[in-house]
Amino acid sequence: MTCKTLTSPLASALIAASLMLAGTAVQAKDTPEPIAVDASFRASEQAMKVLTINDTKVLKGLTKVAVPQFSVEFVTFDHASAETSGFAAAGRASVSAAYKLIGVGQEDFQAMTESLYADFIRELQASGLEVMSAEQLGAAPSYRKQVAGGTPTPIISDSAIVVAPAGMALYGVNRVKAEGSKNTGMFGALSALSNVGSAISGAFDNVELQKELGGAALLEVHMRVHFVKLTNNNKGFFGRISSTASVSAKAYPSITAAHMSVFAGPEGGHLSLKQPLTLDAAAFSDVREEATTAKDVAGAVLTGLIRFASGSKDSAEFKRFETVADAAKYREVVGGGLGLVREMLVARLKAER
Numbered sequence: 001m002t003c004k005t006l007t008s009p010l011a012s013a014l015i016a017a018s019l020m021l022a023g024t025a026v027q028a029k030d031t032p033e034p035i036a037v038d039a040s041f042r043a044s045e046q047a048m049k050v051l052t053i054n055d056t057k058v059l060k061g062l063t064k065v066a067v068p069q070f071s072v073e074f075v076t077f078d079h080a081s082a083e084t085s086g087f088a089a090a091g092r093a094s095v096s097a098a099y100k101l102i103g104v105g106q107e108d109f110q111a112m113t114e115s116l117y118a119d120f121i122r123e124l125q126a127s128g129l130e131v132m133s134a135e136q137l138g139a140a141p142s143y144r145k146q147v148a149g150g151t152p153t154p155i156i157s158d159s160a161i162v163v164a165p166a167g168m169a170l171y172g173v174n175r176v177k178a179e180g181s182k183n184t185g186m187f188g189a190l191s192a193l194s195n196v197g198s199a200i201s202g203a204f205d206n207v208e209l210q211k212e213l214g215g216a217a218l219l220e221v222h223m224r225v226h227f228v229k230l231t232n233n234n235k236g237f238f239g240r241i242s243s244t245a246s247v248s249a250k251a252y253p254s255i256t257a258a259h260m261s262v263f264a265g266p267e268g269g270h271l272s273l274k275q276p277l278t279l280d281a282a283a284f285s286d287v288r289e290e291a292t293t294a295k296d297v298a299g300a301v302l303t304g305l306i307r308f309a310s311g312s313k314d315s316a317e318f319k320r321f322e323t324v325a326d327a328a329k330y331r332e333v334v335g336g337g338l339g340l341v342r343e344m345l346v347a348r349l350k351a352e353r
Contacts, residue, residue, distance in 0.1 A: 034254065034276040043343035051271050051348050058262055058269035059352035062217050065124060066132035068143055068209070069174040069220035070164055072113045072338065076101045077159040080230035082245040093245040095317045099228045103285070103325035106154060106161055112335045113163045120221070120342050127350045132216050142209035146171040155179060172206075173261060177222050206263050217264040223341060224257035225334055226276075227284075227323055251323045252281035253334050258341045262349075271348060273341065283325060283333040290320035 035041075035050060053059070079098035124131050137143050150171030155162040155178045162178040164170060170178050206218055233246040258273035 032275045034278045036278050037280075037337055037340065041340065043340045044347050046340075047344040047347040048351070050273060050275050050277075051344055052274045053269060053271050053348070053352065055267070055269045056352050058264045058267045059349060062129065062262075062264060062349070062353050064130040064132070064214065064216040065219050066137055066209075066213050066216045067117075067121065067124075067219045067221070068137055068146075069170065069172065069222070070113075070117045070120065070168065071153065071162055071170055071174050071178055071222050072109070072116065072164075073160050073162045073178060073222070073224045074101075074109045075160045075224070075226045078226070078228055078230060080232055080247045080249075082232040082234040082247050084234055084242050084245050093316075095245040095247055096319070097230065097247040097249060098318075098320045099230070099249060099251070099287075099323055100290070100320070101227045101323050101325060104327050104330050106156075106163070108327060108331055109161055109163045110154070110166075112331060112338065114165055115335065116338050116342055117165045119339065120346070123342065123346045124219075124349075127346055130216075132213050136213065140209055140212040142205045142212055146205050146209075151175050151179065153178075172220070174220055174222050177259075207266055210263065210265065215265075217262055220261040220263075221345070222257075222259050223255060223338060225338070226254045226256045227251065227325075229254070245317075249287075249321070251284050251287045253279040253283050253330070253337065255279070255337050255341055258345070260345050260349075271345060277337055277341070279337045280333045283330040284323055285326045285329075286322075286324040288322050288324065290322050 035046075077098070077100050079096060081094065081096040083094040084092055121131055147169045150169035152169050153162060153164040155170065162170070210216060210218060229250045229252070231248045233248055234242060255273065255277040257276075260271045262269040262271070
């Protein structure tokens, strides 16, 4: 019995970390076919279809829960590149495209997350669960310990903003996920490993936290919102031998990931969105090429002169675009989509209990 108590939190943390980090890899490599959200989408019906659960046993008999972690990542920048192989006398062609989200910002993201969290708590209560209050969480020594070693929100990088309810710091697996976009290169990789180690260590604190909260199961939620789908049109053999390189883009809001960890005693279960949800593109009022600066022109001229002098037939193109959000429409569309995911999580939790 003692062995199980010691190893199960470790196993749960490893599973949670691997699942959440795998979700990032899937987005970058091979995204599953998305589901378009329209007026016919019913969260209660879709909950059984688009949410995967690694272990339903941990959800059985839940009566009391706490929500120590709740975060949403809003992607604000993305880019993609394509390149040809430059067979025979033809030069190699390459193109890069970068897209930036404008028109909405941190205040909008914060407001949507606050509302989403408040509704999540209310729906958990309406489903028949007793939910520990923020005050009860804050009084628990194990929670204060993890928060003290956590990262305050918002967490802002060049490509995303991760927000949580006001005053909530992220730790454990949620911090691993939130800081993933910042971890690039050797030192970034070391930081990521350090965060994973922290998440594993925190699993033992989670067991203590449940005891301090009178046996309440812990629910930790993270969701991810994107704004553009970029495609390298030169993948594969025939794409590489093409004489031109191209990247295509489709701008629309989408929820590309949603994950809820459930820690009940020493055991852990995990609910994940297995397919992205695509939302109404009307959230964006325009997609436009970013204005060229004098510095950009000077750089392009210098590159061209160097290639001419060297006799190179290679060509390279880099373009920057802005995806312009209608702030009110964006909050309506994205807030509604996140709300559907929230409803599915609660519905599936209730069905499995």
